[in-house]
Amino acid sequence: MSTAVRQDPPGAALDASAHAAVTIDRPADDLRTLWLDPRTQARIWAHFADVTARDDGTADWIARGPAGGQYRWRTKIMATSPDDIRWASLDGADVPNTGALALRPAPGDRGTELHLDVRFDPPGGIIGKAASKLFHIVPGEIVRKALYQFRALALTGEIPTTDPQPAARQGGADR
Amino acid sequence: MRALCWNGVNDLRVETVADPEILNPQDVILKVRLTTTCGSDLHLIDGLIPTMREGDVLGHEFMGEIVDVGRDVTKVKRGDRVVVPSFIACGKCWYCAHDLYSLCDTSHPKPELQEPLLGYPTAGIYAYSHAFGGYAGSHAEYVRVPFADTDCFVVPDGLPDEDALFISDAAPTGFMGADFCNIQRGDVIAVWGCGGVGLMAQQSAMILGAERVIAINQYPERLAQAEAFGATPLDFTKVDVVEALRELTGGRGPDACIDAVGMEADGTGTQHAYDRIKQALYIETDRGAALRQAMLAVRKGGTLSILGVYGVLDKFPLGLLMNKGVTVRTAQQHGQAYVPRLLDHALRGELTPAALATHRFSLEDSPAGYRMFKHKEDGCLRAVFAP
Ligand SMILES: NC(=O)c1ccc[n+]([C@@H]2O[C@H](COP(=O)([O-])OP(=O)(O)OC[C@H]3O[C@@H](n4cnc5c(N)ncnc54)[C@H](O)[C@@H]3O)[C@@H](O)[C@H]2O)c1
Ligand SMILES: [Zn+2]
Ligand SMILES: [Zn+2]
Numbered sequence: 001m002s003t004a005v006r007q008d009p010p011g012a013a014l015d016a017s018a019h020a021a022v023t024i025d026r027p028a029d030d031l032r033t034l035w036l037d038p039r040t041q042a043r044i045w046a047h048f049a050d051v052t053a054r055d056d057g058t059a060d061w062i063a064r065g066p067a068g069g070q071y072r073w074r075t076k077i078m079a080t081s082p083d084d085i086r087w088a089s090l091d092g093a094d095v096p097n098t099g100a101l102a103l104r105p106a107p108g109d110r111g112t113e114l115h116l117d118v119r120f121d122p123p124g125g126i127i128g129k130a131a132s133k134l135f136h137i138v139p140g141e142i143v144r145k146a147l148y149q150f151r152a153l154a155l156t157g158e159i160p161t162t163d164p165q166p167a168a169r170q171g172g173a174d175r
Numbered sequence: 176m177r178a179l180c181w182n183g184v185n186d187l188r189v190e191t192v193a194d195p196e197i198l199n200p201q202d203v204i205l206k207v208r209l210t211t212t213c214g215s216d217l218h219l220i221d222g223l224i225p226t227m228r229e230g231d232v233l234g235h236e237f238m239g240e241i242v243d244v245g246r247d248v249t250k251v252k253r254g255d256r257v258v259v260p261s262f263i264a265c266g267k268c269w270y271c272a273h274d275l276y277s278l279c280d281t282s283h284p285k286p287e288l289q290e291p292l293l294g295y296p297t298a299g300i301y302a303y304s305h306a307f308g309g310y311a312g313s314h315a316e317y318v319r320v321p322f323a324d325t326d327c328f329v330v331p332d333g334l335p336d337e338d339a340l341f342i343s344d345a346a347p348t349g350f351m352g353a354d355f356c357n358i359q360r361g362d363v364i365a366v367w368g369c370g371g372v373g374l375m376a377q378q379s380a381m382i383l384g385a386e387r388v389i390a391i392n393q394y395p396e397r398l399a400q401a402e403a404f405g406a407t408p409l410d411f412t413k414v415d416v417v418e419a420l421r422e423l424t425g426g427r428g429p430d431a432c433i434d435a436v437g438m439e440a441d442g443t444g445t446q447h448a449y450d451r452i453k454q455a456l457y458i459e460t461d462r463g464a465a466l467r468q469a470m471l472a473v474r475k476g477g478t479l480s481i482l483g484v485y486g487v488l489d490k491f492p493l494g495l496l497m498n499k500g501v502t503v504r505t506a507q508q509h510g511q512a513y514v515p516r517l518l519d520h521a522l523r524g525e526l527t528p529a530a531l532a533t534h535r536f537s538l539e540d541s542p543a544g545y546r547m548f549k550h551k552e553d554g555c556l557r558a559v560f561a562p
């Protein structure tokens with residue numbers, strides 16, 4: 001499908017949006033259920049934000065910026081179908097954003113493809129400041145790592161970590 | 176606990192660090208019985224692998240006793256004496272299911288550090304820089320082992336620790352390299368390098384039915400060990416290797432060539448001088464003398480099996496491979512695919528990894544052990560540490 005190869009326009013729009021995909025050898029239904037589990041949301045975005053998700057489809061996000069900055073917003077799941085989950089931030093978000101996860105059958109016996117799209121729409125106050133500078137990691141990395149962690153969780157039931165003992169140095173000074 | 180820490184280029188110190196803890200439910204903690212040096216560590220110590228950080232605990236080739244288990248561990252238990260492959264693999268992803276364990280899709284805690292370099296992240300590995308996961312290594316009293324049911328292999332009674340130890344890394348790497356050669360009746364296999372990996376590749380090629388194995392190196396004691404394993408030794412400082420190989424194979428060339436040398440190859444002549452200067456200036460990471468020679472020596476339509484670790488070699492005679500129709504096989508070791516079979520070969524005495532354990536040190540003396548290993552003093556093949 002041609003939509004798999006997206007061509008973002010150059011410039012600000014590019015770093016305000018991010019797309020990533022992974023294939024997971026599990027049925028789409030199972031993956032959809034796992035994604036919608038509030039505990040999953042808290043775990044797969046942990047590299048980017050503290051997420052408190054609820055069964056009603058809302059979630060509170062506290063994203064970390066460079067130099068200790070924080071951005072807060074609440075999202076709500078706006079639409080779900082067997083092959084699609086869409087969410088958007090509600091009024092009052094520090095950094096308005098939307099997200100979508102598409103689930104498609106992978107060819108052969110490879111399971112399910114997950115395509116994740118996230119768009120940040122910095123409001124007036126921060127306009128002109130590239131979205132990639134807002135957070136402590138760039139949008140591309142936010143979505144790629146979220147999917148990596150989701151795949152790990154779906155396949156193994158855990159997310160790989162060395163925290164708080166990266167390479168065993170005392171106190172875990174990994175920053 | 177005490178552990179051997181990397182503190183910069185050629186700066187290793189034994190320090191007191193935090194004890195490892197169970198972080199994930201499939202983890203175990205191992206009390207390390209034996210842990211050893213690997214040629215790959217030399218690339219780290221010499222500063223050729225980026226993303227090492229001061230304080231990183233070294234060591235990825237080890238065996239020990241399980242002393243603590245996570246709640247989801249079912250197959251192995253406290254008290255088991257086990258050997259652990261150096262790459263961490265989940266046993267559940269597509270790559271693990273296809274025996275490509277070092278490419279595991281789920282064991283890398285920091286894939287974002289590696290993805291820009293490789294396109295897709297590999298498995299995590301113990302003590303091999305943060306781009307390879309930032310896991311703490313085994314040159315310590317204790318080490319945390321994730322995915323224990325997949326990655327811990329119980330050592331059969333009757334197999335000594337010294338044999339089991341190298342079934343963590345040197346033996347499965349060497350065996351994989353020989354397996355890549357798809358050895359047929361009458362095949363001649365040439366192996367560059369007589370370190371732990373090269374020697375294990377030579378023994379493995381014989382187990383897999385090679386007619387003749389030729390071992391290329393420059394250290395007499397290493398060549399002697401190769402000969403003791405049944406290989407034909409060639410000293411590259413004394414003979415023209417390509418010419419000698421042609422002679423030894425009746426003009427055909429070796430059916431497969433295994434590179435068990437890697438990015439710090441020693442050599443002779445102007446290409447080597449050029450490589451050395453570029454590497455010293457950090458213009459490029461690799462000195463590729465052995466690899467280039469193997470490409471030239473391999474017979475037409477033969478196999479080049481690359482086990483040596485490389486960075487981003489900028490001068491690579493691709494035309495040799497293309498015009499000669501050479502098949503290239505390479506990987507970081509998929510140890511989990513081979514360990515059970517290697518334990519059997521070792522029990523039957525067909526594989527004798529303990530021969531690599533030439534020198535033993537306490538953990539406190541491990542910096543001296545590395546110096547000895549690096550400079551190949553006193554015929555040191557591998558320095559083994561008993562924490
Ligand atoms: N693929 C893997 O998973 C894997 C696993 C372990 C080690 N390795 C790599 O394999 C390589 C060998 O590891 P090792 O532990 O045996 O290292 P080692 O340092 O003990 O041995 C390397 C040997 O290569 C020899 N050598 C140097 N230049 C040569 C040349 N031009 N021709 C022939 N021999 C030459 C050295 O004398 C030495 O005996 C290293 O690059 C290491 O990083 C790869
Ligand atoms: Zn190694
Ligand atoms: Zn895996």
